[in-house]
Amino acid sequence: MTQDATDIKPDHACMKLTILGATGSIGANTIDVMRRHSDRFSAYALVGHQNVEKMRELVKMVQPEKVIMTDPAAAMALKGTLPKGVVLESGMDAAVEAAAESSVDMVMAAMVGSAGLPAALAAVRAGKRVGLANKECLVTAGRIFMQAASTSGAEVVPVDSEHAAVHQALTGHDKESVTKIILTASGGPFRDRDPKTLKNVTPEEAIAHPNWNMGAKISVDSATMMNKALELIEARWLFNMPAEKLSAIIHPQSIVHAMVEYRDGSILAQMAEPDMRSPIVYAMHSESRLESGIPWLDLAKTGSLTFQAVDDERFPAMRLVQDVMKGEDSLSITLNAANEVANRAFRERRIGFMQIVQVVESVLGQVKNLPVDTLDEVWSYDRDARYLAEEVMITC
Numbered sequence: 394m395t396q397d398a399t400d401i402k403p404d405h406a407c408m409k410l411t412i413l414g415a416t417g418s419i420g421a422n423t424i425d426v427m428r429r430h431s432d433r434f435s436a437y438a439l440v441g442h443q444n445v446e447k448m449r450e451l452v453k454m455v456q457p458e459k460v461i462m463t464d465p466a467a468a469m470a471l472k473g474t475l476p477k478g479v480v481l482e483s484g485m486d487a488a489v490e491a492a493a494e495s496s497v498d499m500v501m502a503a504m505v506g507s508a509g510l511p512a513a514l515a516a517v518r519a520g521k522r523v524g525l526a527n528k529e530c531l532v533t534a535g536r537i538f539m540q541a542a543s544t545s546g547a548e549v550v551p552v553d554s555e556h557a558a559v560h561q562a563l564t565g566h567d568k569e570s571v572t573k574i575i576l577t578a579s580g581g582p583f584r585d586r587d588p589k590t591l592k593n594v595t596p597e598e599a600i601a602h603p604n605w606n607m608g609a610k611i612s613v614d615s616a617t618m619m620n621k622a623l624e625l626i627e628a629r630w631l632f633n634m635p636a637e638k639l640s641a642i643i644h645p646q647s648i649v650h651a652m653v654e655y656r657d658g659s660i661l662a663q664m665a666e667p668d669m670r671s672p673i674v675y676a677m678h679s680e681s682r683l684e685s686g687i688p689w690l691d692l693a694k695t696g697s698l699t700f701q702a703v704d705d706e707r708f709p710a711m712r713l714v715q716d717v718m719k720g721e722d723s724l725s726i727t728l729n730a731a732n733e734v735a736n737r738a739f740r741e742r743r744i745g746f747m748q749i750v751q752v753v754e755s756v757l758g759q760v761k762n763l764p765v766d767t768l769d770e771v772w773s774y775d776r777d778a779r780y781l782a783e784e785v786m787i788t789c
């Protein structure tokens with residue numbers, strides 16, 4: 394008897410996803426991976442904010458059950474234009490519901506900024522596998538987030554390339570024997586530029602990252618190295634490591650994504666071409682590795698891999714984060730919120746490039762150093778920091 398192709402069932406279950414921040418750069422890469430493995434992944438909900446055109450494109454690619462635009466005006470603009478059967482909803486509450494929906498196996502948390510926290514936390518509380526791209530979740534509410542994961546049994550898998558690399562280098566090893574976690578940093582577009590000329594750089598120059606193609610906010614964060622500062626705080630929560638064991642090193646080629654040093658003197662590194670589909674596919678299916686579509690790494694062609702220490706004068710954010718990591722949660726919430734405000738002000742040409750970190754430092758000098766246990770407290774420190782940052786910018 395011959396078997397019809399439609400009778401052949403895959404020998405693995407299909408994983409249903411909600412993608413928070415589907416219209417962004419991580420969202421698009423997640424959808425690329427899903428399309429490569431359409432027998433393994435399907436979309437429950439695609440969640441965007443304002444980008445209506447992008448959402449229309451994505452819906453055609455993965456046919457989700459639901460589309461949510463957190464901005465009601467964007468949802469209005471989509472009304473009547475989606476394929477039959479796709480449910481359209483709006484607002485952050487709908488995103489939170491889609492993250493906790495019982496039929497969803499995995500949530501990709503890829504909204505940008507602290508706006509992404511409520512929906513990602515809902516996914517964690519519902520015990521989902523959570524691919525965590527939104528680093529602000531851990532920077533602002535690391536204690537709350539990781540405690541919720543431990544209570545619900547949610548698996549939080551990092552989607553940052555550096556943290557995915559650490560996750561891989563730690564797997565199968567005793568955490569007690571780790572002496573250092575070293576995140577690599579490309580150094581961004583200004584790693585070799587004379588620090589004295591940095592005050593005149595434009596948003597366009599700052600956004601043009603040499604190795605990665607990313608959203609505007611994170612690209613500016615890469616140029617100031619605030620991105621690495623946020624990643625160090627993220628690593629502290631993700632891997633439950635003290636500040637003294639966390640460090641960063643500049644590696645211009647972005648081939649080695651992170652290293653873990655063990656007490657026997659061995660260092661384990663993870664290498665791959667810089668392409669976010671690598672950590673995304675790992676987060677989606679680390680059990681057995683899947684083809685990701687990234688180019689093969691040809692080390693003979695790469696030739697040399699170089700490393701250099703981070704220069705605090707050029708990158709004052711890296712000096713700042715050392716104090717923040719040694720302090721309490723109120724400081725990291727403040728660092729993140731003040732940076733969001735200053736980063737945006739720079740992109741809007743309201744302040745200069747070097748003023749971004751100056752604004753953050755000035756705001757940090759005005760807040761109390763206290764632990765934070767509730768989301769209300771998170772929002773309170775976040776609000777105060779944003780207000781103070783705007784005030785500082787008026788006077789600077």
Ligand SMILES: NC(=O)c1ccc[n+]([C@@H]2O[C@H](COP(=O)([O-])OP(=O)(O)OC[C@H]3O[C@@H](n4cnc5c(N)ncnc54)[C@H](OP(=O)(O)O)[C@@H]3O)[C@@H](O)[C@H]2O)c1
Pocket residue numbers: 413414415416417418419420440441442443444445463502503504505506508509526527528529552553554605606607608609610611669
């Ligand atoms: N891109 C990378 O290579 C990379 C690497 C590591 C980590 N990450 C992290 O991943 C997250 C996403 O980065 P990205 O580069 O993908 O950013 P992005 O391209 O700017 O996309 C951001 C996404 O968040 C949505 N969004 C923006 N404001 C929102 C709001 N107020 N409420 C709800 N949703 C909102 C956007 O929706 P609309 O576009 O529809 O308005 C979009 O879907 C960030 O936390 C970033 O730090 C990114």
